[in-house]
């Protein structure tokens with residue numbers, strides 16, 4: 658029997674196809690998609706807007722205590738997704754610049770920020786079964802889930818994917834920051850299925866994920 662709610666955790670390096678595949682899997686299974694990177698990006702954007710010194714951990718933690726946010730679940734083109742709003746505003750485009758990416762990996766290393774994010778991300782379960790993508794979902798946010806995936810691809814391939822989206826950034830540096838921070842670093846969770854998709858299409862990668870989810874569900878039945 659299926660245990661409710663189910664969380665499919667998709668972690669991995671930057672531009673490894675987490676968003677594309679998490680959305681495909683969520684659509685196919687009718688689950689709610691959660692982009693936790695967008696939540697960290699939103700907080701980085703908020704700090705920049707509020708002129709918080711993003712190199713000052715105390716100032717960043719204080720900003721995290723005071724910002725006013727809410728979660729909402731929105732349906733668009735057959736995909737239900739969770740949005741993090743700041744004072745009722747959803748900064749969808751603003752958080753995607755290379756500048757925002759660089760600021761995000763700094764604020765994401767602050768333990769108080771990670772605590773806030775973990776609580777908020779666990780609260781998403783109120784919306785139903787989830788496909789949640791990030792860096793620490795299988796290791797830290799939902800370590801109890803049986804459905805863990807870790808995506809990766811060659812650096813050149815990942816840089817080319819980002820460039821095709823019009824964003825030129827130093828992915829190697831961001832990977833290094835994400836993997837070497839003390840608080841919930843990016844690593845492969847125990848029990849993850851690791852998929853290197855350098856030579857796979859998104860359709861092939863998401864089919865692998867869905868196949869493995871079904872296999873594990875049957876094993877759990």
Ligand code: DC
Nearest residue numbers: 693694695697761762765791792793
């Ligand atoms: O997935 P993304 O590129 O939008 O993530 C932006 C940054 O947020 C990334 O450099 C690391 C951080 N992040 C994190 O530390 N933990 C998560 N669960 C998701 C993102």
